[in-house]
Amino acid sequence: TSAKVVAALEGQSAALRYFSIVQHEHRATVLAKNGSYPHAATKSSIVLFPHCTPQLRCLTKRPRVVVESTSTSHNFAAQRWQEGLRGIGGMLSESRHTIEPLVFDGTRFAPTRGPRLVAPVAGCVERRPKRSCEFDGRFSLASLPDALLLYARANTNPEGGGRAVQVASAASWSAERWSPFEPVTFAKPATDDLFRSTLADPSLASDRADIYFASVIPNPALRGTLLGFFPTVVRTSPARLRDWSARAAILLALSVDGRRFSPPLPLLAASPAGGEINDHVADGVIIDRDTLFFYVHSGVPGTLIKLCPFRYLHRLTHPYRPALSPDDSHDHLPPPSHLVRYAIPLED
Numbered sequence: 001t002s003a004k005v006v007a008a009l010e011g012q013s014a015a016l017r018y019f020s021i022v023q024h025e026h027r028a029t030v031l032a033k034n035g036s037y038p039h040a041a042t043k044s045s046i047v048l049f050p051h052c053t054p055q056l057r058c059l060t061k062r063p064r065v066v067v068e069s070t071s072t073s074h075n076f077a078a079q080r081w082q083e084g085l086r087g088i089g090g091m092l093s094e095s096r097h098t099i100e101p102l103v104f105d106g107t108r109f110a111p112t113r114g115p116r117l118v119a120p121v122a123g124c125v126e127r128r129p130k131r132s133c134e135f136d137g138r139f140s141l142a143s144l145p146d147a148l149l150l151y152a153r154a155n156t157n158p159e160g161g162g163r164a165v166q167v168a169s170a171a172s173w174s175a176e177r178w179s180p181f182e183p184v185t186f187a188k189p190a191t192d193d194l195f196r197s198t199l200a201d202p203s204l205a206s207d208r209a210d211i212y213f214a215s216v217i218p219n220p221a222l223r224g225t226l227l228g229f230f231p232t233v234v235r236t237s238p239a240r241l242r243d244w245s246a247r248a249a250i251l252l253a254l255s256v257d258g259r260r261f262s263p264p265l266p267l268l269a270a271s272p273a274g275g276e277i278n279d280h281v282a283d284g285v286i287i288d289r290d291t292l293f294f295y296v297h298s299g300v301p302g303t304l305i306k307l308c309p310f311r312y313l314h315r316l317t318h319p320y321r322p323a324l325s326p327d328d329s330h331d332h333l334p335p336p337s338h339l340v341r342y343a344i345p346l347e348d
Helices: 194-199 202-208 308-315
Strands: 002-008 017-024 027-034 045-052 064-067 077-081 084-088 101-104 109-111 140-144 147-155 163-170 209-211 215-218 226-235 246-255 265-270 279-281 286-288 291-298 338-345
Touching (some): 017 077, 017 286, 017 291, 084 140, 194 202, 194 209, 194 226, 194 246, 202 209, 226 279
Antiparallel strands (some): 017 027, 027 045, 140 147, 209 226, 215 226, 226 246, 246 265, 279 291, 291 338
């Protein structure tokens, strides 16, 4: 793979995260979550950048707000549908019991008929105490010839961590409900590797691994199969050790049914931030002639400040950045927030 920074996310773009890319022939639509800095967790919206090329110069232009609801902006995912866009987004809560499908009418995403998630969601894995299934990660939509697939976060460890991926299916966008969720699994590797051996064992993965979310796309090299990108952290130190250590990577795996994946390949090294990861792959790719371009948001704002060396920076949030005192060190400044393009040649 070759890498190139295509966007520096600063100023009005500083809080952008959770990018989605939907290709239409030779152009693509880019969507992202926006909101209050640094986490975009409040005053949230989904913004759209149209007519994008692989260079993503479209991100220098002012986007359109296409989802104004903070609730619906959480978990948002989009997919090409006919000549337009379909999507889904939202978190379940005491006041919200249904997550509906969305359709883009050219101006905004609006609720439409189709498969819904209705609480309590059958099969959903939420093992944290006193919590019901709310979906606190992000969704991804993918299609096989006979099924529409919805990927979401599963929380497998009652003591925290243990983030994993689960999948539900529907016959099409015309269905009324999603099937019960099932865990995404990974085949056992032929050779030992930290990521592969950990994720192949659900019990070990629940204790030591965090798959932050999944981005699943049609495999351009083999029609009828899927590729999954998985930003993943695996702890390498014993539990509750003060000197916590881990490895992180963007993993890539193949699936023929959307549920069972091959042993994952560490595609890119990434930066762990506790049980989270500081590098998020965009949901979707751009294919230009014989090259697949995928994109990674590196230096996602708000992740590293959860770690001790960065906590003093919590008050330095855009746009209110008081001056550092003379005793403050610049040694632990968070990395810049960049969108990085990677190129993979597609062989015949």
